[in-house]
Amino acid sequence: MFRIAPSILSADFARLGEEVRDVVASGADWIHFDVMDNHYVPNLTVGPLVCEAIRPHTSAPIDVHLMVKPVDRIIPDFARAGANVITFHPEASDHVDRSLALIREHGCQAGLVFNPATPLHHLDHVMERIDVVLLMSVNPGFGGQKFIPGTLAKLRETRARLDAYERESGRHILLEVDGGVKVDNIGEIARAGADTFVAGSAVFGAASPTDPHRYDSVIAALRGELAKASA
Numbered sequence: 364m365f366r367i368a369p370s371i372l373s374a375d376f377a378r379l380g381e382e383v384r385d386v387v388a389s390g391a392d393w394i395h396f397d398v399m400d401n402h403y404v405p406n407l408t409v410g411p412l413v414c415e416a417i418r419p420h421t422s423a424p425i426d427v428h429l430m431v432k433p434v435d436r437i438i439p440d441f442a443r444a445g446a447n448v449i450t451f452h453p454e455a456s457d458h459v460d461r462s463l464a465l466i467r468e469h470g471c472q473a474g475l476v477f478n479p480a481t482p483l484h485h486l487d488h489v490m491e492r493i494d495v496v497l498l499m500s501v502n503p504g505f506g507g508q509k510f511i512p513g514t515l516a517k518l519r520e521t522r523a524r525l526d527a528y529e530r531e532s533g534r535h536i537l538l539e540v541d542g543g544v545k546v547d548n549i550g551e552i553a554r555a556g557a558d559t560f561v562a563g564s565a566v567f568g569a570a571s572p573t574d575p576h577r578y579d580s581v582i583a584a585l586r587g588e589l590a591k592a593s594a
């Protein structure tokens with residue numbers, strides 16, 4: 364099963380509740396919520412207050428991607444604000460195992476995020492605490508960047524590793540990809556092993572502001588490519 368997770372980074376922040384409702388009504392599965400701190404990444408976005416503000420607008424899972432350093436002190440706030448999934452970058456945490464445990468103790472699914480140059484060995488010894496692996500296909504900090512083609516090989520390597528873990532443990536871990544995902548490359552990304560797709564500018568860039576069905580066609584097009592990839 365594939366999940367499409369539009370990133371609100373490219374949404375109209377002045378009408379965020381409506382944007383969230385409309386994109387889910389158009390078929391989005393998750394809402395991807397990018398948190399940037401102007402320290403770990405060179406940009407500044409939103410925090411738990413905004414997560415709490417959009418929570419009543421949808422029952423779809425809110426997938427919080429923490430691009431912050433340090434990570435631990437903000438995790439309980441996001442859990443209380445209604446996050447369902449919380450992911451963070453291993454190099455931004457002093458104690459990766461503790462941060463993963465903290466997320467789960469607060470009732471959320473936990474995940475690690477890998478920048479294009481971050482090695483996969485950060486998965487060693489913590490697989491049993493992980494629900495989601497998120498591979499960045501751009502360097503984090505901004506929407507609208509181009510997909511880095513080397514991500515496809517890294518996806519295949521991660522897929523093999525997650526499949527081997529599932530055979531031995533019976534636990535399924537999601538494999539999410541984020542950055543430069545478009546209608547014309549989502550099929551290839553799915554064939555490389557991803558099952559969850561963050562798309563910011565591809566979805567929210569397709570807007571004509573007043574049409575409540577403005578996201579129907581782009582989400583249908585993304586799903587169409589995913590159906591072809593799994594046929």
Ligand SMILES: O=C(CO)[C@@H](O)[C@H](O)COP(=O)(O)O
Pocket residue numbers: 370372373395397428501502503504505506507508541542543544561562563564565
């Ligand atoms: O986390 C990030 C960027 O750091 C992403 O979630 C982007 O927001 C994806 O945007 P597009 O590349 O799809 O426009």
